[in-house]
Amino acid sequence: MDQSLFRSxxxxxxxxxxxxxxxxxxxxSLVDGxxxxxxxxxxxxxxxxxxxxxxxxTIAGRETDRGIGLSGHxxxxxxxxxxxxxxxxxVGIANRIELxxxxxxxxxxxxxxxxxxxxxxxxxxxxxxxxxRLAGDxxxxxxxxxxxxxxxxxxxxxxAPVARAVGAAHGSGTDVTLSATxxxxxxxxxxxxxxxxxxxxxxxxLGFGSEGGDQHRxxxxxxxxxxxxxxxxxxxxxxxxxxxxxxAREEDWWDLFAAYALTDxxxxxxxxxxxxxxxxxxxxxxxxxxAQIAF
Amino acid sequence: MFLLAAALLMQPxxxxxxxxxxxxxxxxxxxxxxxxELPVDSYVQANGNAGAAPFAGSAxxxxxxxxxxxxxxxxxxxxxxxxxxxxxxxxxxxDMVRLKRTLFEQFCYILNAGCDYSGRDMASSxxxxxxxxxxxxxxxxxxxxxxxxxxxxxxxxxxxLGKLAPMSGHVITR
Numbered sequence: 026m027d028q029s030l031f032r033s034x035x036x037x038x039x040x041x042x043x044x045x046x047x048x049x050x051x052x053x054s055l056v057d058g059x060x061x062x063x064x065x066x067x068x069x070x071x072x073x074x075x076x077x078x079x080x081x082x083t084i085a086g087r088e089t090d091r092g093i094g095l096s097g098h099x100x101x102x103x104x105x106x107x108x109x110x111x112x113x114x115x116v117g118i119a120n121r122i123e124l125x126x127x128x129x130x131x132x133x134x135x136x137x138x139x140x141x142x143x144x145x146x147x148x149x150x151x152x153x154x155x156x157x158r159l160a161g162d163x164x165x166x167x168x169x170x171x172x173x174x175x176x177x178x179x180x181x182x183x184x185a186p187v188a189r190a191v192g193a194a195h196g197s198g199t200d201v202t203l204s205a206t207x208x209x210x211x212x213x214x215x216x217x218x219x220x221x222x223x224x225x226x227x228x229x230x231l232g233f234g235s236e237g238g239d240q241h242r243x244x245x246x247x248x249x250x251x252x253x254x255x256x257x258x259x260x261x262x263x264x265x266x267x268x269x270x271x272x273a274r275e276e277d278w279w280d281l282f283a284a285y286a287l288t289d290x291x292x293x294x295x296x297x298x299x300x301x302x303x304x305x306x307x308x309x310x311x312x313x314x315x316a317q318i319a320f
Numbered sequence: 321m322f323l324l325a326a327a328l329l330m331q332p333x334x335x336x337x338x339x340x341x342x343x344x345x346x347x348x349x350x351x352x353x354x355x356x357e358l359p360v361d362s363y364v365q366a367n368g369n370a371g372a373a374p375f376a377g378s379a380x381x382x383x384x385x386x387x388x389x390x391x392x393x394x395x396x397x398x399x400x401x402x403x404x405x406x407x408x409x410x411x412x413x414x415d416m417v418r419l420k421r422t423l424f425e426q427f428c429y430i431l432n433a434g435c436d437y438s439g440r441d442m443a444s445s446x447x448x449x450x451x452x453x454x455x456x457x458x459x460x461x462x463x464x465x466x467x468x469x470x471x472x473x474x475x476x477x478x479x480x481l482g483k484l485a486p487m488s489g490h491v492i493t494r
Contacts, residue, residue, distance in 0.1 A: 059406075059454035061461075089453040120453075165456075165488035210482030213475050254474050255464060 057092035058289070058320050060120065062255055064163055064208070067284050067294045068098035068317045070228065071152050071178055072113035072127025075204075077296050077313060078280050079246035079262045081217045082174035082204035084158055085125060086117030087289075087319050093118055096319035098127075102298060104311040108132035113152070123156040123176075131230050136306055142187065148230045149183040156202075163206050163215075171207035171216075178202065180229040191304070192270045193232020194239045198224045201241075208252070215260070219246035226270050227303055235269040242267040256286040276301025280313065292317045357418040363440055370426045370437040371490065372483040381433035383476040390433055394424035396466035397459075406458040410449055430483050442490035450494050 066074040066083035074096075075081035086094015094117035102109035113127030129150045137146035156176035163172040178200040182188050185196025204219040222241040224233040234240070244267060250260030261281050268275040282296035296313035303309050341348070349358045375381075384390050398420050401407045411419075422439030429437040439445060460481065467477045 057454050059457050061457050089457065091452060091454065162488070165485050165492075168482065168486055210478045210485055213478045252474070252478065 055093050056095065056320055057089055058087040058094070059089045059092065060087040060094065061164060062286050062289060063252075063258060063284070063292070065094065065096070065117070065319055067292055068096065068100065068113070068115070068127075068315060070100060070102075070109075070111055070127075070129065071154060071180075072098070072111070072115060072125040073154050073156060073176060073178065073202075074115065074117075074123060074125075075219075076217065076248040076250065076260060076262050077282050077284075077294055077315060078264050078278055078298065079217060079248045080156075080176060080178075080202050080204055080219055080221075081248065082156075082158065082161075082172045082206040082219075083163055084117045084120050084123045084156065084174070085115035085319070086123075088117050088120055090120050092120075094120075094320060096317055098315060098317040100313070100315040102300075102311060102313045104300065104303075104309040106136050106306045107134060107303060107309060121158050123154075123174075125152075125154045125156075127152045127154075129228075129230065133304075136304060140304065146187075148187060150229050151181045151183065152178055152229075153181075154178040161205075161207075164208050164210070168209070168211075169207075171205040173203070173205050176200075176202035176204065180225060180233075182229055182232055185232065188226070188230075188232025191226075191231055192235050192272055193226055194234035194236060195224070196232055198229060198233030200225060202246075204246075213252040215248070215250040215252065215258070217246070217248040217250075220244070221246060223267065224269070226267070227275060228266075231270060231273075231304065235271065237271060238267070238269045250282075257283070258285075259283045273305045274302050282313070290318055290320060292319070351417075355417070355421075357421070358415045360415075360418070363444070365438045367429055367437050369439060369441040370429045371442045371487045372430050374430050374432040375479075375483075376432070378432065380431045380476065380479065384427075384431050384433070384472060384480070385470065387428055387433050387435070389470055389472075390428050390431060391424050393463075393466045393470050393472070394427050395420050396469060397463045398423060400462040400465055401459060404458060404462060407455060407462070410451065410455060427480075431480065442487045446491045446493060451492050452494055453492055456488060456492050 066081050069075040069080050073080045074083045074085040085096045088094030096115045099112045109131055111127055111129040115125035117123050131148040133146045138144045156174050158174045161170045161172040181197045188196050200221055200223040202219055202221045206217040208215045221244045224241055226232050244265045246264045248262040250258050252258050264278045266275050278300050280296045280298040284294040286292045294315040298313045300309040351358055402411045425435050425437045428435035
């Protein structure tokens with residue numbers, strides 16, 4: 026081999042080594058996991074990131090603006106007459122876009138018998154959601170400018186014939202949410218307010234709209250949380266709901282929750298939830314337990 | 321690496337040594353014998369450079385253990401960050417002696433513990449660092465760790481972070 030070519034190759038390999046080695050160390054991986062603890066929220070019953078019952082403007086996953094984040098969750102709710110189980114996954118892209126999927130399984134237990142569905146009939150629903158952060162940051166930037174996100178949740182009830190039988194107009198529907206969330210560090214208090222346009226009856230498990238009322242209605246979700254430590258937060262949430270169905274009254278939901286980050290990747294949320302009257306069975310108050318794993 | 325070693329071996333041994341510092345006009349900076357700091361270009365000093373209005377009253381200064389406690393937290397934050405593989409590349413390129421002093425002054429001024437801030441403002445001091453959101457978060461975690469070690473109550477930690485968080489726009493440059 027020609028000596029000058031050999032020298033050039035040596036110089037080039039040295040140069041490449043110098044350029045790539047520190048850069049590779051510094052850029053780390055695409056899944057950077059660098060979001061501040063708990064600022065990805067926990068997973069809601071709809072699979073979006075938020076406070077458990079209310080959707081927040083937070084983006085799922087532990088990525089920052091140059092990475093990709095992932096999360097998965099399982100949620101159980103134990104009520105006097107029903108059992109809820111949901112699970113799902115979410116992807117956060119550059120702390121800007123959240124894409125999520127959740128499967129909801131609502132066990133009607135003895136109510137199934139009363140409704141003529143059969144004991145333990147389970148209503149199922151898929152929720153495909155997308156959320157876009159429009160402005161602000163939940164922690165940084167202007168102290169009074171919240172993180173604001175626009176979300177879409179497309180819900181497909183897998184038991185549409187049941188939903189129609191109870192008077193719903195549709196077996197699937199799409200909610201639109203607009204959320205504002207801010208952690209007020211001066212008081213260790215996080216506040217969220219969300220406006221939701223929805224036709225959903227009991228979040229969609231009893232279908233969407235009804236013959237008497239088939240338009241999107243504006244609903245409100247509010248959360249207030251207090252940060253006890255880097256890993257622990259307690260809070261309360263309230264969520265209003267439409268009341269479309271003639272056969273059963275639908276009530277607002279509220280909950281008291283505590284979330285704890287056991288590790289940087291595993292967060293457990295426990296809550297007392299009051300889901301009001303569901304399909305004529307009143308006072309559905311019980312326990313909510315959710316585990317979220319996030320990277 | 322083999323190519324590199326081969327290239328070094330094949331260098332003609334007769335070339336006279338070149339003083340590259342002289343060739344490129346590099347002047348060696350000498351640390352101040354008293355402060356131990358490297359010299360910096362002059363700038364206008366003002367407390368406004370600290371980037372936040374100080375707390376009113378003495379409660380926060382007390383919560384942070386006065387100037388001694390604040391100095392420990394500022395030093396510890398720098399030490400943790402220097403040793404942090406996520407941040408070492410940024411920190412090691414700068415004068416840690418000066419940073420420990422100016423960070424202490426900034427914290428002390430904002431916590432109203434009786435200091436003036438003599439450092440640069442946040443935009444010009446971070447201008448060429450290329451700090452990303454993930455670096456900022458890592459620094460916040462190190463400051464939180466330092467405050468935890470200093471037994472600072474969490475509510476007071478957050479109140480202090482609340483003064484620093486709005487500066488993110490001047491610190492994060494890419």
